[in-house]
């Protein structure tokens with residue numbers, strides 16, 4: 001029999017409590033609402049967690065990963081048991097910046113008939129304009145989800161959240177339609193997963209759900225977000241790392257889903273070795289070069305950077321789709337290198 005330690009922070013107040021609990025439940029993280037507290041608890045089996053909830057009046061919400069389960073408590077229950085509530089504030093500022101295409105030999109791949117057809121890419125970002133005239137063909141809006149609003153409409157309602165729409169165009173903008181650009185994997189299917197938004201913050205549990213979302217369908221998870229540049233070492237929480245490991249071991253029917261991450265825009269003032277998302281063994285971090293073929297001024301140099309693709313620099317920036325059905329040409333940053341790499345990997349999966 002193990003004790004269950006809840007670690008929670010409610011706002012700035014901290015109350016500590018140890019909860020006697022069911023065997024096997026050993027860890028927790030959290031998510032908070034107004035009157036309820038959600039946790040991920042680690043356990044070998046769902047039935048252990050269900051039994052625990054019967055005893056302690058929590059609700060069993062479901063499985064998050066192969067070893068974490070989602071439960072919900074009334075706040076007063078937590079207080080009664082004593083407990084400490086920790087809201088992981090991981091407002092991930094991503095990279096709002098870039099386009100240009102010298103030669104990644106993509107057009108050669110197109111001539112071989114490779115266009116991403118049959119490959120599904122999840123774009124984890126701040127939403128996508130699903131009826132954009134250059135994107136609507138590619139987006140599976142029935143499968144898409146908004147973890148910020150907790151609904152299924154991923155079209156952002158503020159112009160500040162245009163990042164995901166730009167990222168998506170580089171992957172899957174339609175070919176030969178005289179609108180904006182053509183994406184590298186223009187026939188791929190996009191599932192939008194909205195986890196970022198103006199002033200929204202996400203938790204370890206939300207990241208876990210996003211990184212394992214529609215894992216039966218998704219081949220590649222494209223991530224143009226990560227820790228804030230410059231200061232500190234930040235990495236996956238326990239639950240999101242568990243989701244990542246599930247993805248690379250169980251995804252794509254056991255062949256492993258592919259996780260592409262932007263390497264970050266901290267330039268010489270940062271180092272992506274200290275970005276736990278980019279430096280994780282199971283992710284493919286992508287950095288940027290400019291049209292001059294050199295590392296972009298914002299690119300971070302680190303041992304884990306897997307590859308570089310083109311992004312914008314002052315001499316030439318990237319063009320892609322944006323909100324309000326527009327097309328913009330001011331993009332730069334590793335945010336726009338990552339989706340190019342995701343799309344090139346889609347062509348590769350289609351070939352093999």
Ligand SMILES: [Ca+2]
Pocket residue numbers: 146149150151152153154155
């Ligand atoms: Ca929404």
Ligand SMILES: [Ca+2]
Pocket residue numbers: 134173174175176177178179180181182183
């Ligand atoms: Ca187009």
Ligand SMILES: [Ca+2]
Pocket residue numbers: 227228229230263264265266270271272275300
């Ligand atoms: Ca960084």
